[in-house]
Amino acid sequence: MFRIDELLIEMINAGASDVHLQAGSPPMGRIHGDLVQFGSKVLRPEDTAAYAQALLSPEQWEDFEFRNELDAAYSLAGHGRFRVNVFRQRGSVGIVLRVVRDQIPDFETLGLPQEVMRTMAESPRGLILVTGPTGSGKSTTLASVLDHINRTHARHIITIEDPIEIMHRNRKSIVVQREVGVDTRDFRTALKYAMRQDPDVIMIGEMRDKETVEAALTAAQTGHLVLSTLHTQDALRTINRVIDFFQPYERTEVRNLFAESLVGIVSQRLLRRADGHGRALATEILLGTPLVVDSIKEEDKTPLIKDAMLEDNLRGMHTFDQHLAQLYMQGVISMEEGLEAATSSHEYRLLVTKADFEGEKAIESDQGYNRPQAHSQTFGRR
Template structure:
């Protein structure tokens, strides 16, 4: 039987980001983006995995899991770390996945994030700011670093709705209220319905998972609040597509108009393995809403947005490919990692080839 506490401590010490348990298998670990089987440990039986799951659930969580067959939760190992946990059923047995959530809130500099662009967005007092990326891209960590910056730089009243709460914030210059679905409120829709009555300057929606969350976020931004959220998309252009296409077709023009007026920025993120394979660096795509972006949105020419990003360095904008090229030029990542994470791999490969041969592309 695996000692879950010792294994989680080792996970944090070795910089392992995720661990997965299922019956009749070794624990699976994700290290710097790669999956590794912990075959030095015994295979886990169905009963072993069940025991681990019930060790970390409280009574209320166990009842919810037994009712819904799915559970999202947070788990704390005192003084070590917090973990985001998903418990589920598979092949009539229990499985679970845990992700490390650092105890410390990091600064932009510590996370190798685009400092000037984020500080520029941090000067906004109203509107919608989204943090986009696939699972494991670090978008929640980046959003919480941004929230910590707001908390430290401004005197705001901040209200969050999260499922679950991953990072705990304490008041600095701002006062911050964090509400967790299932513990502090019955549901996202219920919390979002009442959130504007709580006198917030800043509203944080943990994730824009569905139409209701999107509509609530846009409405809050339109009524003079600063709204932060994460969204599960590949890049900034796909973020626009997701926000618009999630609405009924007859509302698409209206949604584009709303976004043109209330959107302040989108921060896209991908985590890229370092040259030595011992860490990962964030590659960022930054969109700042301006008259050019607004015009493309209103005209429905979302494909043209990428061209605006490429030429928008003055406004703090950049594409993923531009940032990947920067990381390559600085020697932080190799050419394969850059091309593998590129939006337009062939174009980036030509640009890298041009650098190595001294030929401009």
């Protein structure tokens, strides 16, 4: 059996983003979105248990034996860090590791809209949410935002994570990173005490419950920049999810707080590139413009937010389907990949057709302009 470090190094070198170790299956790694088998040796229950014990401290292993599931982090010198989830399935130990790179990519490298992201990151206060399904790169986007603040502004940044994934060194800012279960009891407790630690920026790994959402909104309202994630598919669903954490009688007040706090929502999905090399990031951007604020406050106007994103591109807002159509027209993704990822396949097709039509008109216009110009030159020579 491979030593765990040797196996992880092999998978990192192959470009794996996630590692799956389960009894009854060979080691598997996710490369460019697809699961790939590493070797043919089927892991036994004693193999996965040994791997788990190598990844966890004695105290963490004891906690796992009591709880039957555990989140942790693991560092491999010279190769990076891993977010580790250990669990039981059919009586044996299963492990999933997420590869966390040491180097924090910037907005351009990630494929994020640079000017919009810089503007949001430099907001003095408010709420920024990064949303998307598991494995869509939310943590990396948050890390990129924090790194931008850290490099360009003197701020006190506090992160509350479960577990800590990407390490931030102090640059212009002071960065305090607290891990749930190690440095603090839970998100709610850490948020309560963070408010007494003179923060400028607070990053919450995930908004999991009503109490955390409530504390985040309060922090955003009292002069702090708050960043967090949600497992929602797009901006409109994110708004509804935040409000749905609360009871009906609380929602009018929450709508007002949320609307007045919102800096922006970045929803994202990772797609297979058309050339087969890696994955491309598709985004939906919603900003807290006056029209959006008004639409969040009034429930009957909330569905109009999509129209605001479609029509207010000058500020940097756009829907998923708009960005998917753009990625397709640039040759980054295939038509089929865009259809599979689209919020509305019908709208995506219309956007692609419109872009095709406008492209043909532009070509015809250029050709039509060149012909009369040539004639005028001829007339001039006469």
